[in-house]
Amino acid sequence: MIDKHSRIDMHAHYYGGGLVDTLRARSTRPYLRTREDGVTVMVAMNGEFPFTEHYHDHRVGLAEMQVAGLTHRLLTFPGALGVDLLPAEEIASAISAYNDHLAQLGAETDGALIGLAGVPLDDMDIACAEVLRIRRDLGLPGIILPSNYFNSLEEAAMLAPLLEAANEYGCHIMLHPGLKVGQEPPPLPADFVQYRLSAIDLQSSAAQVALTVILSDMLEEYPNVSFQVVNLGGTLPFIFERIESIARHRNPDAPFPTDRLRRLWYDCASLGPRALEAAVKVLGADRIMLGSDYPIFKDDPYAHAVVPADLSEDEKAQVTWKTADALFKRLELLRQAAL
Template identity: 80%
Template sequence: MSEENQRIDMHSHYYGGGLVDALRARQKRPYLRIRDDGAEMMVAMNGEFPFTEHYHDYMVGLADMKATGLTHRMLTFPGALGVDLLPVDEIATAIYDYNDFLAQLTKDTEGALIGLAGLPLADMDLACAEVRRIRRDLGLPGVILPSDYFNTLADMEEMRPLLKAANDYGCHIMLHPGLKVGEEPPARPTDNMQYRLSAVDLQSGASQVALTVILSDMLDAFPNITFQIVNLGGTLPFILERIESIARHRNPDEPFPTGRLRRLWYDCASLGPRALETAVKVLGADRIMLGSDYPIFKDDPYAHAVVPADLSEDEKAQVIWKTAQDLFALLEDKRQAALR
């Protein structure tokens, strides 16, 4: 297959790899239950949803990819579910098995499916050891971390030991909406919950995370880590000019470090052509990647977001495959340098 025919989905989730059995055995959130009509339901932190085969059968996912023309997909541990926050004696073995499964799945599918691992975050020493293992021994590109650890500079400090470990072999980190260990879900809105939580709050949260990373020392302290901010960086592309104005008028001696936004990577999951156009202008196509958020969303990101966008063919190619391919090549270079 020529490079020009590649379509690389860099934001999807996978609940299989042994997690299903662990979740069926639980009685507290998160867990799986059978509804009276026989449907299996995932009881998550903020409600429940039908747990269809799209969530845990990778063959169904591969069929979806074929139908939409995707050639590669990055699966991630279901970070928003909160499984990685559970006590290690309940979940660590299941997480290790899941990561092993992802590594084998990459081999079995000849690289069509690539995985971001989960970590047992309730024990920082174990989490650090596992992030080294998944890069050194399993060769997975990286991990997914709950973004609530990156809401503020103080929150981010809790992750410093893990970031030090991730830096050892080069590591990709997707910062995805999710709680910290011991953190309770926020109070639900009293109305229009889906829109307020899953759109307005989520997008604002992604912006907070990006701000934390670029306004900290983390990019310089851990140069072998690549950070992925989901959903085009939230609202950032649309409010950046206001942020820069605030800096000009209130902190004239400290201009906002806009250029540091281009040291992060972004995906366009669950967004459309108008948002993508703006993000490309602000962040650059060479920092933006295709994303579906499958199986939560099932739109074809290529047809839905890229094809209708007013972008050049070169910019579309960057988003569709080249940014992701360049990122994977960079990560592998960092890993091989550490192994030598």
């Protein structure tokens, strides 16, 4: 049950649900391997990292949630890994089984763990059927999609059938950094790779994604879809005034629709109180949710970002639980109306 005592983490990832066996059986990225020193590592698109129990054992995450005081967590299919981009005949059944597992976790934890499913993007017919099953039969709130599909209108159009299917029962969609089917990772920067890729480039890409959605007709064409842009919309809360100035000076008859930014949802994953303060002023607390990016980051987002922020108590409550609660209630009403 969600109430005023809840703290809802709306951005975390989970590699369990059978994906460990699937990835161990692979020999090309993404895959799991055991090094000579006995450490298991995930060989991902841009390198490799130690694959600890935090990634695939939900009990470990639950224990850490309890210590931090987090009451609910949105566990997402590991979209950035690229599993959902693999050939459908190879991965569709594994993704379906993973989604079943997410639904089971929700039941076993009395709703403390909330699953955001994956879909096999290599086959649009199968992907559409799966998103309908996810919402109609499993009751999961939605799916995660690679944000590279939203870098432009042309690329977003590739997912039109999937968005139409998502709209049928209402669907929450997290737009998370990730490649498109058949797309190769870009060359690594010459230096300072972690900072350039995981901070500067990532934040810019999040802003590009939000821009595509608000400047397109997607919000009108798919009114039952809620789009979540990660990391507070990237750079948008900090450069929106420049964007407005560009429109005012170069397109005076077409002002930038800043108000449409408030029709998306955002999380504060891996960011802190100063960024949260700026985003609340631009986007509104009723559109912002907690996010940890667990297990990649392990900070408690409530203690790390919300508590020190110069926000009113009501704004803090909005970010901590009210925004997510209102979103889940909206999704369930849409689902029930379509059944």
